[in-house]
Amino acid sequence: MHKIIEKIFGWLYPLLRKMSFGDTLASYISLVLNIIILCVLAYLIYVVFRLVLVTIMAVVAKKTKTHFDDLLVSNQTAKYIAHLIPFLFIYKSVLVILDAYVYWETVFGKLVGIYIILLSLWIVRSLLKAIRDYLKDQPKYSDKPIDSYIQVIMIVLWIVGVGVIISKIFDITTNTLFGTLGAISAIVILIFRDTILGFVASVQVSLNDMVRIGDWITFDKYGADGDVIEINLATVKVRNFDNTTTTIPTYSLISDSFRNWRGMLDSDGRRIKRYILVKAKSIRFLNDDDLQKMKRIQLISHYIDVRQEEINKYNKTYKVDKSLSINGRNMTNFGLFRKYITNYLEHYPGINKNMILLCRQLQPTPHGMPLEIYVFSKDQRFEQYEYIMADIFDHIIASIAYFDLEIYEMPTDRMTLEE
Structure with a gap:
């Protein structure tokens, strides 16, 4: 890959030197032209891969019986992947084009690398959203707090992603960064207190089968009296019988008393x-x-x-x-x-x-x-x-x-x- 990129962008400077351009002028002209070529090639790669990936995935989704590939299309997974490929090409090309400009090579290399990390997170998020939507359509998982688990995975991935970005910006190893974060874990726990409480609560709610999506619950403390429509990591949404919506902290389901009418609805009277x-x-x-x-x-x-x-x-x-x-x-x-x-x-x-x-x-x-x-x-x-x-x-x-x-x-x- 590196040799191919050198052939694409390495021929212009020697040609300009043969044409009697000075060393400095030839360097600047080749830099500008190489950037233009890079932008054109990156755009062409994006167009080709977007056309191919989106078209192929759409055709496959129509012909297959499974619903999962349709959800991949609706969550634009192929579109994000098509964005990622040209930026990988740009990331490799910057090292060649800016080889003589160490400072700018470092700056642009870091910026492109950060964007690649963010794109990778978006791709993973679209995959997880497709999995979430697929599981919600399954009767076996329709009443489970799938959103909570997806949110936990995404929080962990974002923490890792932000850690990698910080380590890339300040040129420190990821192990050193997370070691430092471990030392200030008390502050991290304080910042993510509600998230941690919500995760623990959502796990207990799921394991103990306390609340399912679709259950009718009454929670006097929050004025909730209606059907559970969503269980997230931090909140539970209840659509009341007057069509208002009440948001309840997830950890309140295990710390406070509420009434679940599921047993009555499942009984004979x-x-x-x-x-x-x-x-x-x-x-x-x-x-x-x-x-x-x-x-x-x-x-x-x-x-x-x-x-x-x-x-x-x-x-x-x-x-x-x-x-x-x-x-x-x-x-x-x-x-x-x-x-x-x-x-x-x-x-x-x-x-x-x-x-x-x-x-x-x-x-x-x-x-x-x-x-x-x-x-x-x-x-x-x-x-x-x-x-x-x-x-x-x-x-x-x-x-x-x-x-x-x-x-x-x-x-x-x-x-x-x-x-």
Whole structure:
């Protein structure tokens, strides 16, 4: 290679000397003409290699079934390689053209060498981006933080590249440079603190399978409530349900508490846990007339018959004085309402009957007696889940009056005046 370059640029100076040009003038003229020839040849090499590489890669990408070569084309890998080849030629030629000009040979040699290093990094980056895009299209890796790993590799390569550039500029060995950097590693760690924390966090997140792309997470500290769309080395991006985007530091996923809804979405149901407050003074014992009236409610008519027979048998056996309702065993409107809601939920098509199905009392409060529904909807989608829950409580609120019960409401000035 060196001999070929000497033949290309070494013939002009002797020719000028034969043409009776002075040594200095011949040297300057040959220098200018050689630079022009170098620029023309470098441009021709670039055009040829760009045409050949880009065309070949485009043709291969169309004919092959694999998607990876298409990603190489879209990330302009061939274009960067086509840029690199003429600069390698320039780097070798500068040593010949500027052989008599030591200072300028050193300056231009360093500048071209630095640009070659940067081009090499861009080529590697385009390859890594193609690998990243290819892995993201694979179902096996679509939920993995590929961006984090690519960023770590690029950071390491940039550190090495910058180290080589510095060593080239100041004419020191790379080993000496990195040895010096090792001595000031505390400063380096301080500068790259967030990057190091993010890398450690992204590795732990991936190994422990804490978060995947597409997971629905809730992070109250950062106001995030939506789907994870990107996991990078330093940040995790969440698209909230109001279409805003929240950026969370990656290391916060292991240092703070957040909620991942993946388990719920992968399960057979989504929990509905909500209660209403019933006025305690509206709860009472039921007499025979009340029971006859409530037997018209189909979901509990059979239950009332069975339960009433059992209670009458008990009271008769123990000769209970029923002149007072409090004596013996009785049914209450609240207990009957709970049974009605339980039966209603068992017949509701949107409820998963294979999971917990419960209608229960909670601890009494100053505002009334809480009646809680604890069930699981079959459909975990947000819209359908909200519809099912609203439909159930619409029915509960509308049906409570049939049991002579009242829902607690905070008194207003108007209500106070009416009372």
